[in-house]
Amino acid sequence: MTSLNATYTVHATCSRGLEQLLAEELETLGFIDARARVGRVTGQASLASAYRAILWSRLANRVLLQIDTAFVETAEELSNWLALVDWSEHLLGDGTLFVEVSGTTPHLRNSHDTALRVKDAIVDYFKQQQDRRPSVDKVRPDVRFHLRFDKGQKAVLSLDLSGVSLHQRGYRLQAGLAPLKENLAAALLLRAGWPAMVAEAEEAVMFDPFCGSGTLLAEAAFIALDVAPGLLRPWHGLETWLGHQPSVWQALVEEAEARRAAGANKILNFEGSDQDARVIAMAKDNLERAGLLDKVRLFVRPLNELPPAFAARGLLITNPPYGERLDNLPQLAKLYADLGQRVCQDYAQWKFALYTNNQELAYRIPLKPYKSYPINNATLDCRLYLFEVPEAGTSPAIKKVKQVNEVTETQDPIETSINVRPLSEGAQMFANRLAKNLKKFSRWVKRENINCYRVYDADMPEYALAIDVYNDQVHVQEYAPPASVDEGKAQKRLMEALQAIPSVLEVAANKIHLKTRRKQTGKRQYEKFAGQGVFFPVVEGQVELLVNLTDYLDTGIFLDHRPIRLRLAKEAQGTRFLNLFCYTGAATIHAAVGGAIHTTSVDLSKTYLDWLERNLRLNKLDLKKHTRVQADCREWLKQESNAYDLIFMDPPTFSNSKRMQGTLDIQRDQEELVDLAMQRLSTDGLLIFSNNLRGFKISPEILEKYEVKDITHQTLDPDFERNSKIHQCFEIRHS
Incomplete structure (x- = not known):
């Protein structure tokens, strides 16, 4: 049984990156020789100190009281060891339990099966000793046991005093899309020096401009008001453990209540804001449950609006969006830069803490951090950057950054350059090339009334982007770098390009749409990226065409086919027109407006x-005169009997869609496709055959059967002349 004077080995688990911080916290709570391990801290503690950790730890996930250890490798060795444990010290024979297992051995490879073996050993013990049988409760068991296998097959059996993860304080019942866990938010505040700031000032001042459901605000208030994070939790696992000492626990709870009452006089000057009114409503509910709603001001504000500082000094700490979706990066690059600029302008002499998993976005902040800490957010490798905002009108000092590894405690300073730097030499060359291209095409697009064109196409291999202008919007496609290119360098160049594009093209960041282009196979070309459904019309020749820059890899029109479509419009008068592999039908619209019957x-x-169909309606064309067929073009041609005067065929390079028979390889299958199309072409008709396979060679059999003319060079406008292999195009007629 437990003893008030005994010392136990206690393990406290935590998120990666918090180990050393947790070790320091536990020593203040009475632990002896607390040592950081990966994902946990192990130390010696009395039962009262373990209880105090349950009540006061702001960082731990669970507090585990060690029962026994043994070197175990096989199932038999495990069963023999577990049979020696006196389970009646912890659990009633008709009570409830749950078992968790972490780690494996060469013979115990499945943690779920091992957990069942532990459960069976406990059940067998009570059946033999008391003729009673405990049951499993996954939600709220009387006792939760934990078995961990360390390296070398050392098994550590522990009792979970927490019951549930300690990050669940009890106040946050609602959260946004990507909430911080409460103990992670507390860790960020501790690393930012918040407790010292609170102790030194009469008034605690804190601002989170991306507050979400209010977790940072609540945890900062608990620290400032000296509130034990465990006080709001409705239940603790230790309360139903047979070894529990209620008098010890009650004394600690009363002490915590007294400290909360004493700390209530601390003046809080807190603000939080978010652009989503629904999230702010969640934050209000959470703060009300925490008893803090009257101490925090909450506002609905756009992300790009940072209000002037409301105090002379304070802590601005925030967890902005990271940019999980590639399409968000242009806006986020500007958002981070604007945030940094406003902080420097309006929050002089404040402390600024930024938590993100995107180092390149952190580079947009025009300050040098004096420290940065790796602190994981679940599986995301994130980092907390700490800045001191200088007085207004002064240049921030360049400082060295301590990159702190929490487990090994290495603290070698590594100089970094986290700021909105002037463009690097390479990025400036990219910007110059972009500006040169823009000037070069300006007269041409104005003369030809073109408002959609390619302004840059990997002109510099280091900046492998295709940049297209669509009216006042910009579509940027990053060519996925090969494995030989360092991912960090590729990301850095991309962010540099995104820094240059808005100013050179004079376009707002929220009108830049970014995607990554990889080799298209199978259904990838149809893969949907988003569901925004934002379509808008662009003008090409005499027609309007709908484009969508967000939802798919391609936008709805292939810009390199512009001359071909305009050629079709001229050839279409009085013809019966067939568009094979029609995509969104841009060629069909040109032919219809050009006079096809x-x-x-x-x-x-x-x-x-x-x-x-939407394009047809946009151009006020009679749907009855324009047939749309969903079919495999190759199989449809085999069944079709009508003749056509003008045919456009632009097949994919390769396709293996489940809805088609076999696969399509344009180099291999070109003769069959052309033959099938020519069978449907009238005697004096014209087939325009195009494809975008680099290195495509027209079949000698096709050249022998038909009159073929390579018109590729004639179908390249100035914006694609530097990429002559973007497509190949042929006129084909009957001999």
């Missing part, structure tokens, strides 16, 4: 055919 468009994708 009827059009037929064939594609395997219903999404693209629906897009074509």
Whole structure:
């Protein structure tokens, strides 16, 4: 049984990166020789100190009281060891339990099966000793046991005094999309020096401009008001443990209540804001449950609006969006830069703490951090950057950054350059090339009334981007770097480009749409990136076409086919037009407006055919005169009997869609496709055959059967002349 005077080995688990910080905290709570391990801290503690950790630890996930250890490798050795444990010291024979296992041995490889073995050993003990049988309760068991296998097959059996993870304080019942756990928020505040700031000032001043559901605000208030994080928790696992000492626990709770009452006089000057009114409503509910709603001011504000400082000094700490979606990066690059600029301008002499997993976004802050700490957010490798905002009008000092490894405690200073730097030499060359191209094309696009064109196409290999202008919007495609290119360097160059593009093209960051282009195979070309559904019309020649820059890799029109589409419009007068592999039907719209008496468009994708219908309606064309067919073009041609005067065929390089028979390889299958199309072409008709396979060679059999003319060079406008292999195009007629 437990003893008030005994010393126990106690393990406290935590998130990666918090080990040393937790060790320091536990020693203040009475632990002896607390040592940081990976994901946990182990130390010696009395039962009262273990209880105090349950009540006061702001960082721990669980507090585990060690029962026994043994070197165990096989299932038999495990069972023999567990049979020696006196389980009646911890659990009633008809009580409830739950077992968790972490780690494996060469013979015990499945943690779930091992947990069942532990449970069975406990059940067998009570059946033999008391003829009673405890049951399993996964939600709220009387006792939760934990078995961990260390290296070398050392097994550590412990009792979980927590019951539930200690990050669950009891006040946060609602959260936004990507909330910080409460103990992670507390860790950020501790690393930011918040307790010392509170102790030194009469008034605690804190601001979170991306407050979400209010976790940082609540944890900062608990620290400032000296509130034990365990006080709001409705239940603790130790309360139903047979070894529990209620008098010890009650004394600690009363002490915590007295400290909370004494700390209530601390003046809080807190603000939080978020752009989402629903999230702010959640924050209000959470803070009300925490008893803090009257101490925090909450506002609904756009992310790019930072109010002037409301106090001379304080802590601005925040966890902005990270940019999990690539399309968000242009806006986030500007957001971080604007945040940094406003902090420097309006929050002089404040402390600034930024938590993010995107180092390149942190580079947008025009300050040098004096420290940065790696602190994981679940599986994300994140880092907390700490800045001191200088007085207004002064230049921030360049400081060295301590990159602190919490487990090994190495603290070698490593100089970094976290700031909104002037463009690097390479990035400036990129910006100059972009500006040169823009000037070069300006007269041409104005003369030809073109508002959609490619302004940059990997002109510099280091900045491997395709940049297209669509009216006042910009579509940026990053060519995925090969494995030989360092991922960090590629990300750095991308962020540099995103810094340059808005100023050179004079476009707002929220009108830049970023995607990564990889080799397209199978259904990838149809893969949906987002569901925003934002379509807008662009003008090309005499038609309007709908584009979507957010939802798909491609936008709805292939810009390099512009001359081909305009050629089709001229050739279409009085013809029956067939568009094979029609995509969104841009060529069909040109042919229809150009005077085709009827059009037929064939594609395997219903999404693209629906897009074509919208384009037809946009141009006020009679749907009855324009047939749309969802089919495999190759199989459809085999069944079709009508003749057409003008055919456009632009097949994919390769396709293996489940909805088509076999696969399509344009180099291999070109003769079959051309033959099938020519069977449907009238005697004096014209087939325009295009594809974008680099290195494509027209089949000698096709050259022998038909009159073929390579018109590739004629179908390249100035914006694609530097990329002559973007497509290949041929006129094909009957001999």
